[in-house]
Amino acid sequence: MIKEFKTWNWNNSYLTVNQHLYTKVTPTHVESPRLLLYNKNLANELGLLSELSSDVISALAGNGVLPGSEPIAQAYAGHQFGHFNILGDGRAILLGEHITPSGARFDIQLKGAGGTPYSRNGDGRATTSAMLREYLISEAMHGLGIPTTRSLAVVGTGDEVYRENVSEGAVLTRVAASHIRVGTFQYAAKFLPKDELREFCDYVIERHYPEVAQEENPPLALLRKVQDKQIDLIVDWMRVGFIHGVMNTDNMSIPGETIDYGPCAFMNTYNPATVFSSIDRNSRYAYGNQPSIAQWNIACFASALIPIIHDDKDEAVKLCQEIINEFPIIYEQRWAKMMCSKLGILEEKEGDEALIKDLLHWMEANQADYTNTFLQLTKIKEEQSGIYAQLDFQSWFSRWQARVSVYPWVEVQKLLEKFNPKFIPRNHLVEEVLQKAANFNNFGLFQDLLKVLQNPYFNQEGCEYFQEIPKNIDEGYQTYCGT
Ligand code: AMP
Ligand code: MG
Numbered sequence: 001m002i003k004e005f006k007t008w009n010w011n012n013s014y015l016t017v018n019q020h021l022y023t024k025v026t027p028t029h030v031e032s033p034r035l036l037l038y039n040k041n042l043a044n045e046l047g048l049l050s051e052l053s054s055d056v057i058s059a060l061a062g063n064g065v066l067p068g069s070e071p072i073a074q075a076y077a078g079h080q081f082g083h084f085n086i087l088g089d090g091r092a093i094l095l096g097e098h099i100t101p102s103g104a105r106f107d108i109q110l111k112g113a114g115g116t117p118y119s120r121n122g123d124g125r126a127t128t129s130a131m132l133r134e135y136l137i138s139e140a141m142h143g144l145g146i147p148t149t150r151s152l153a154v155v156g157t158g159d160e161v162y163r164e165n166v167s168e169g170a171v172l173t174r175v176a177a178s179h180i181r182v183g184t185f186q187y188a189a190k191f192l193p194k195d196e197l198r199e200f201c202d203y204v205i206e207r208h209y210p211e212v213a214q215e216e217n218p219p220l221a222l223l224r225k226v227q228d229k230q231i232d233l234i235v236d237w238m239r240v241g242f243i244h245g246v247m248n249t250d251n252m253s254i255p256g257e258t259i260d261y262g263p264c265a266f267m268n269t270y271n272p273a274t275v276f277s278s279i280d281r282n283s284r285y286a287y288g289n290q291p292s293i294a295q296w297n298i299a300c301f302a303s304a305l306i307p308i309i310h311d312d313k314d315e316a317v318k319l320c321q322e323i324i325n326e327f328p329i330i331y332e333q334r335w336a337k338m339m340c341s342k343l344g345i346l347e348e349k350e351g352d353e354a355l356i357k358d359l360l361h362w363m364e365a366n367q368a369d370y371t372n373t374f375l376q377l378t379k380i381k382e383e384q385s386g387i388y389a390q391l392d393f394q395s396w397f398s399r400w401q402a403r404v405s406v407y408p409w410v411e412v413q414k415l416l417e418k419f420n421p422k423f424i425p426r427n428h429l430v431e432e433v434l435q436k437a438a439n440f441n442n443f444g445l446f447q448d449l450l451k452v453l454q455n456p457y458f459n460q461e462g463c464e465y466f467q468e469i470p471k472n473i474d475e476g477y478q479t480y481c482g483t
Contacts, residue, residue: 007048010068011105012096014178017203018196021188022072027062027093028114028124032158036128036170036443037135039152046175047101052153061155061171062093062113069095069108073116077190078183078250079300081284086190087183087250088118091126094179105207107179108152111172125161128154128170129438132446133430134261135172140425140453141258146236147229148258149176167438177257180204182226182301183250189304198308208255217319219308224323227298229256231327234294235334238287239342240421241267241370245277246481247285247293249300263479266424268469270363270370276427278478291335295327341419342374344404344412355403358396366390369469374420378413421456423466425449428473 014022035057040050052060059066073089080087093116095108111134112126135151142148152173161169188200201219205212215221233256237244244251245263253259263277272288280286285293302320310316339356340348363373366387376388377400387393404412433446452466 030157033061076183077187090119131170131172177255185304262481423456
């Protein structure tokens with residue numbers, strides 16, 4: 001046991017849920033823990049020390065157990081690319097729940113800390129590069145104001161990890177509202193009797209959506225809440241061009257955070273068919289498919305809740321269907337509102353949808369960069385060059401100028417700046433900084449990029465390098481799951 005760490009404030013409520021839903025485990029010992037990254041801002045928010053002792057660094061790599069932590073691996077199931085599988089934390093270990101000074105509860109999880117009973121044939125390990133990638137992109141999502149799990153630390157293990165190549169392993173400390181997923185409910189529905197499923201559902205409601213407990217049918221109200229959160233999340237992803245890449249039901253969080261940064265990437269040139277994941281051969285999780293896949297996942301969530309929504313199964317299905325049918329309607333409304341905001345339109349009017357869609361079609365036809373095109377809106381015509389000087393863009397731009405001229409420009413500008421990031425994690429930059437950091441232990445450029453991404457809506461002098469996109473840079477770009 002490690003003695004000195006006093007600032008963790010553990011309260012492990014998940015140990016009170018049904019015992020079939022987790023297994024007590026111990027992280028596997030590693031050779032030589034070495035701190036690679038520590039998120040002092042997040043530590044501060046959590047009420048933790050801004051420096052780590054060597055004992056704690058070791059514990060965050062899996063050597064030793066912090067007092068008060070009661071490590072478990074969580075069981076879950078999930079539809080992976082549409083196929084149902086029994087899963088569980090195979091390379092993640094939940095240390096416990098930490099309560100912040102303001103009373104918020106967070107899961108503290110080690111990712112890559114060795115095998116668990118759910119590892120199947122996997123080694124429970126993760127490469128340094130993959131953990132640095134999750135750290136960088138999850139912090140970028142947070143900077144963009146999008147709900148996400150956070151990254152507190154990355155600790156190198158000194159052990160080798162065998163993938164296509166041999167590389168050093170690392171453990172990420174992940175912080176989440178919880179790691180309860182649609183897949184957790186699918187597992188509970190498959191293995192627990194109805195009353196125990198209901199107990200688990202009540203636990204989740206109390207933890208994440210306590211207001212729902214007062215409703216007439218709490219499980220049904222939970223379905224509506226989770227759907228509502230997911231719609232907001234997907235609208236946010238679409239706003240910034242984020243492609244999750246592996247929207248399996250085990251990667252959809254009940255509290256509505258972006259979770260599991262495996263093959264995710266950001267779109268450069270606008271094209272709804274964009275896919276980067278090497279294993280997504282049928283483009284199931286393409287950029288433009290994300291809303292309908294989210295609805296599909298919510299339907300899986302509903303299926304898991306059916307037994308506790310109504311004793312009459314047909315009635316339960318009908319009640320769920322009414323909610324799920326609303327998904328595309330609500331999504332379209334919120335998406336249109338978000339796109340209007342990206343165009344600086346204060347209130348949606350008839351004709352705005354055409355204005356939006358014409359711009360998107362123009363981007364697609366001209367292979368225009370999604371992020372940078374919106375940044376053109378704050379420029380005057382004379383400053384626009386390249387494809388933006390073309391007649392078709394200019395005529396769209398005049399239409400847009402006329403549309404927003406009814407509002408005070410300061411208000412328009414405020415919206416434009418709020419909804420359109422100036423910086424996103426460009427794929428080629430992410431690769432470059434990861435290469436340098438993971439292979440050569442050179443974190444200079446990684447830190448520079450991280451800093452820019454923490455404030456993506458502000459102009460940052462001397463940072464144009466992080467906005468430029470070399471031509472055809474994404475051709476053949478592939479991302480990988482679980483590396
Ligand atoms: P993911 O693709 O990261 O969502 O993981 C899907 C499932 O595979 C989960 O049950 C993971 O725990 C498991 N998994 C992924 N990588 C590994 C690994 N290296 N060792 C053991 N299990 C793994
Ligand atoms: Mg996962």
